[in-house]
Amino acid sequence: MKGWRDRRTGLLLPLTLLLFWEHNSLALICGRLASTRFQQQNNVSAIMGGNPTNISEFPWHVGIMNHRNLLCGGSILSEWWVLSASHCFDQLNNSNLEVIHGRDDLSTKEMKYHKVDKLILHPKFDDWLLDNDIALLLLKSPLNLSINRIPICTSEISDVQTWKNCWVTGWGITNISGIKTQPTKLQKVKVDLYRWDWCGYVLPLLTKNMLCAGTQNAGMDACQGDSGGALVCNKKRNIATWYQVGIVSWGMGCGKENLPGVYTKVSRYLKWITKQTAKAGKPYVYEQDTACPLVISCWVILFLYFVMFLLTW
Numbered sequence: 001m002k003g004w005r006d007r008r009t010g011l012l013l014p015l016t017l018l019l020f021w022e023h024n025s026l027a028l029i030c031g032r033l034a035s036t037r038f039q040q041q042n043n044v045s046a047i048m049g050g051n052p053t054n055i056s057e058f059p060w061h062v063g064i065m066n067h068r069n070l071l072c073g074g075s076i077l078s079e080w081w082v083l084s085a086s087h088c089f090d091q092l093n094n095s096n097l098e099v100i101h102g103r104d105d106l107s108t109k110e111m112k113y114h115k116v117d118k119l120i121l122h123p124k125f126d127d128w129l130l131d132n133d134i135a136l137l138l139l140k141s142p143l144n145l146s147i148n149r150i151p152i153c154t155s156e157i158s159d160v161q162t163w164k165n166c167w168v169t170g171w172g173i174t175n176i177s178g179i180k181t182q183p184t185k186l187q188k189v190k191v192d193l194y195r196w197d198w199c200g201y202v203l204p205l206l207t208k209n210m211l212c213a214g215t216q217n218a219g220m221d222a223c224q225g226d227s228g229g230a231l232v233c234n235k236k237r238n239i240a241t242w243y244q245v246g247i248v249s250w251g252m253g254c255g256k257e258n259l260p261g262v263y264t265k266v267s268r269y270l271k272w273i274t275k276q277t278a279k280a281g282k283p284y285v286y287e288q289d290t291a292c293p294l295v296i297s298c299w300v301i302l303f304l305y306f307v308m309f310l311l312t313w
């Protein structure tokens with residue numbers, strides 16, 4: 001009887017540690033907002049036809065600065081990695097690049113600048129077709145993840161049927177007619193994903209590495225300066241988690257009727273991202289697209305609580 005007691009106390013410590021680890025790994029999940037109140041009103045004209053937003057609604061959104069001027073958008077993949085578009089960095093080196101994060105107002109005085117250690121452009125980036133328009137930025141020091149700095153999830157699924165509620169964000173220009181206006185406050189616009197064959201029909205030179213998204217009404221689109229930013233959606237079956245489906249890449253103008261914006265199809269690059277981040281010594285691991293990891297976590301927690309209950313009883 002005494003031996004069993006000793007074994008019980010011996011088992012309690014590793015079980016408590018396991019529970020602690022499980023809780024922590026769940027707490028660091030990507031694409032989950034701290035607040036579920038998501039504003040979806042669409043009344044003030046901005047991004048092109050969108051409206052201002054708070055960083056807490058899109059906490060993965062970052063600005064990429066060159067010589068302290070806004071160059072492009074980007075998204076937080078992990079504490080070390082930012083995802084953006086290759087065409088933003090044509091002829092640039094990383095020494096003057098900095099990332100701003102956790103803020104939606106470019107005019108704020110408390111802006112935090114984060115230096116870039118390494119810039120990885122896709123080796124097959126085609127600056128004419130804008131094929132493989134994807135880039136990775138390794139930060140000099142890790143980001144302090146918080147409610148305003150949350151990594152976005154990625155997914156292997158590109159089928160448009162899987163996704164709903166898709167949004168693009170950026171500090172890009174809000175109108176192209178007359179004087180080009182650049183907002184200081186982050187803008188968001190809701191767009192629909194379109195089937196690739198329809199996109200290919202209206203947009204010549206679309207490759208399989210691209211997807212297109214737009215709206216029925218003209219005037220709502222990403223535009224100049226929004227490049228590199230994330231196109232994010234919910235899965236129809238899981239509206240609590242945000243996934244990055246595209247990277248703002250190009251378009252034939254902005255917000256024109258029947259001319260949707262073009263985005264890099266992120267699902268085509270997950271293996272490339274995995275390889276590059278591992279090679280740089282800061283591996284990014286994406287969650288596989290089965291319900292298992294989360295479901296297992298929940299069951300593991302329940303099971304561990306049950307065992308602890310038995311042990312302490």
Ligand code: 4AZ
Pocket residue numbers: 221222223224225226227248249250251252253254255260261262
């Ligand atoms: C650009 O020049 C740009 N309407 C980005 C997106 C779109 C067009 C142009 C899509 O950065």
